[in-house]
Amino acid sequence: MGQVIVITSGKGGVGKTTATANIGTGLAHFMRKRVVMIDTDIGLRNLDVVMGLENRIVYDIVDVVNGECRLKQALIRDKRFDNLYLLPAAQTKDKTAVSPDQMKKLCEQLKEDFDYVLIDSPAGIEQGFKNAIAGAEKAFVITTPEVSAVRDADRVIGLLEAAGFEEPKLIINRIRPDMVKKGDMMDINDILDILAIGLLGVIPEDEKIVISTNRGEPAVVDEMSRAGQAYRNITRRIEGEDVPLMSLDVEPTLFEKIKMFFGFRSKR
Amino acid sequence: MKNIDKKMFLEFGGEKMNREPVAIKGTKDGLTIILYKNTEFEKVKNVIYEKLKKNGEFFKGAKAKIFIKEGVLEKKEMEDLERLLGNFGISLKKDAMLKAVPLPTHFTTTTLYLKKTIRSGQKVIYGGNIVILGDVNPGSEVLAGGDIIVLGALRGLAHAGFKGNKSAIVAAHRLLPTQLRIADVIARPPDGKHETSKVPEVARLKDDMIIIEPYYSVLENNKSNQEGNQWVR
Numbered sequence: 001m002g003q004v005i006v007i008t009s010g011k012g013g014v015g016k017t018t019a020t021a022n023i024g025t026g027l028a029h030f031m032r033k034r035v036v037m038i039d040t041d042i043g044l045r046n047l048d049v050v051m052g053l054e055n056r057i058v059y060d061i062v063d064v065v066n067g068e069c070r071l072k073q074a075l076i077r078d079k080r081f082d083n084l085y086l087l088p089a090a091q092t093k094d095k096t097a098v099s100p101d102q103m104k105k106l107c108e109q110l111k112e113d114f115d116y117v118l119i120d121s122p123a124g125i126e127q128g129f130k131n132a133i134a135g136a137e138k139a140f141v142i143t144t145p146e147v148s149a150v151r152d153a154d155r156v157i158g159l160l161e162a163a164g165f166e167e168p169k170l171i172i173n174r175i176r177p178d179m180v181k182k183g184d185m186m187d188i189n190d191i192l193d194i195l196a197i198g199l200l201g202v203i204p205e206d207e208k209i210v211i212s213t214n215r216g217e218p219a220v221v222d223e224m225s226r227a228g229q230a231y232r233n234i235t236r237r238i239e240g241e242d243v244p245l246m247s248l249d250v251e252p253t254l255f256e257k258i259k260m261f262f263g264f265r266s267k268r
Numbered sequence: 269m270k271n272i273d274k275k276m277f278l279e280f281g282g283e284k285m286n287r288e289p290v291a292i293k294g295t296k297d298g299l300t301i302i303l304y305k306n307t308e309f310e311k312v313k314n315v316i317y318e319k320l321k322k323n324g325e326f327f328k329g330a331k332a333k334i335f336i337k338e339g340v341l342e343k344k345e346m347e348d349l350e351r352l353l354g355n356f357g358i359s360l361k362k363d364a365m366l367k368a369v370p371l372p373t374h375f376t377t378t379t380l381y382l383k384k385t386i387r388s389g390q391k392v393i394y395g396g397n398i399v400i401l402g403d404v405n406p407g408s409e410v411l412a413g414g415d416i417i418v419l420g421a422l423r424g425l426a427h428a429g430f431k432g433n434k435s436a437i438v439a440a441h442r443l444l445p446t447q448l449r450i451a452d453v454i455a456r457p458p459d460g461k462h463e464t465s466k467v468p469e470v471a472r473l474k475d476d477m478i479i480i481e482p483y484y485s486v487l488e489n490n491k492s493n494q495e496g497n498q499w500v501r
Contacts, residue, residue, distance in 0.1 A: 043389055045407075054406070055446045055456035079459055091407050092391040 002111040005118055006136035010152030012123030014144045015173040018209060020120040021050045022220040022228070026235030028084035029221060033115040036075065036085040040132040041122035042097055045089035051078065052216020053086055062090040065102040071109060095127040100134035107135025125159060133160065139168040140200060145175055145186040150194055157197060169200040171234065176205045177248040201234035203227050204248055290315045298331035299358065309345050313352060320356045328357035386410060386424065406446050412436070434473050443469040443480065453478055
């Protein structure tokens with residue numbers, strides 16, 4: 001029996017899909033788990049694109065719940081990892097094409113076969129969100145260090161608690177240590193102060209994410225990517241390992257190194 | 269314009285244009301009026317009017333039901349029809365509305381002509397051929413009973429001959445689809461970076477495989493010099 005985890009945020013563009021792709025790939029590749037990712041953003045599907053699987057789609061989640069095809073037919077096996085699957089969203093329908101009850105049944109079915117069922121939620125708190133959380137047992141809330149994203153995360157945590165989720169876990173995305181140091185960005189503790197839930201991981205801003213998203217290859221497998229490292233740590237924490245937060249200190253720039261060399265004390 | 273859009277996304281059976289849009293049949297439950305509604309509603313109304321007028325008072329007091337073979341009847345059009353039938357003393361049984369199951373139709377030469385970009389999330393289905401003067405973007409779907417011709421970049425999903433017509437083709441000024449389907453054969457481009465052709469191309473079925481050829485070589489008596497065999501599935 002696997003676990004069903006929803007990844008949600010309230011606000012759009014904070015990294016739900018990227019997180020789903022990276023955590024899913026991480027669990028499948030590094031932890032050797034059987035993982036299925038469900039894209040519930042019907043009408044604005046993205047997870048297939050981020051995973052580079054768009055051209056393999058024949059059936060989608062709406063076809064499955066309407067009985068147009070068998071569940072196995074709609075599952076797309078990842079092109080790199082044999083134990084990683086994707087159930088894509090439909091693009092030409094809308095959120096009302098699936099009901100929370102249907103999602104529940106679907107998740108029940110999938111967790112028989114898989115160790116992890118990861119649900120990529122759409123932005124917002126309407127029907128799409130209700131569908132996404134319907135079949136889930138655990139929730140990861142993702143936010144960025146901006147007041148608006150934190151506000152929406154707070155709202156979503158409230159809704160999750162009202163829906164019976166016991167301990168949603170927090171992922172803070174796109175932290176820029178240099179800006180935090182200068183006091184220009186909320187730091188981890190400011191965010192935890194407001195949201196008061198367990199922290200699952202902190203992902204630094206990393207331009208490799210843009211590259212990997214455009215290529216359809218999750219950054220978690222990129223040894224050189226700092227965001228990838230953060231996602232690798234998250235997958236280990238999900239598996240119950242005690243991994244300390246990675247150091248977010250940035251390498252001093254060449255100019256700063258020169259300053260240090262000449263004896264100027266860096267402010268940082 | 270809005271109306272045209274709505275009709276465009278409906279599934280049509282691809283019937284011949286010259287068929288009578290209306291047939292009236294007498295059954296033991298009363299009259300059955302069969303509508304092939306890919307004709308304009310005004311024309312349908314006129315035909316019904318002519319037919320009823322010819323028969324004079326013969327239908328007076330009869331009950332009629334409407335059987336829509338193709339297309340949809342809007343509420344306002346329905347009320348219009350009811351009024352028309354009322355004038356001849358015919359009452360309309362609205363609860364007995366029948367919707368036909370689309371039957372597999374023969375392939376015809378009717379063509380849907382679109383002058384716009386088909387964007388992500390949009391889906392065009394048509395029983396005949398489809399010609400698009402514009403681009404077909406990724407995330408969109410174009411399904412035709414016959415051929416699909418795109419005078420722009422085809423980057424979305426195209427399904428020619430979706431009712432089983434194996435001789436259907438997909439042609440595009442730039443043929444770069446996410447996925448191609450002809451009849452029941454599915455193909456997708458190979459993974460990773462690959463050379464994209466800079467000439468118009470045509471995809472067709474050959475021995476149940478989708479092959480892609482430059483348009484010019486198709487012109488030269490089907491001499492193919494660049495078969496798309498690297499396409500999978």
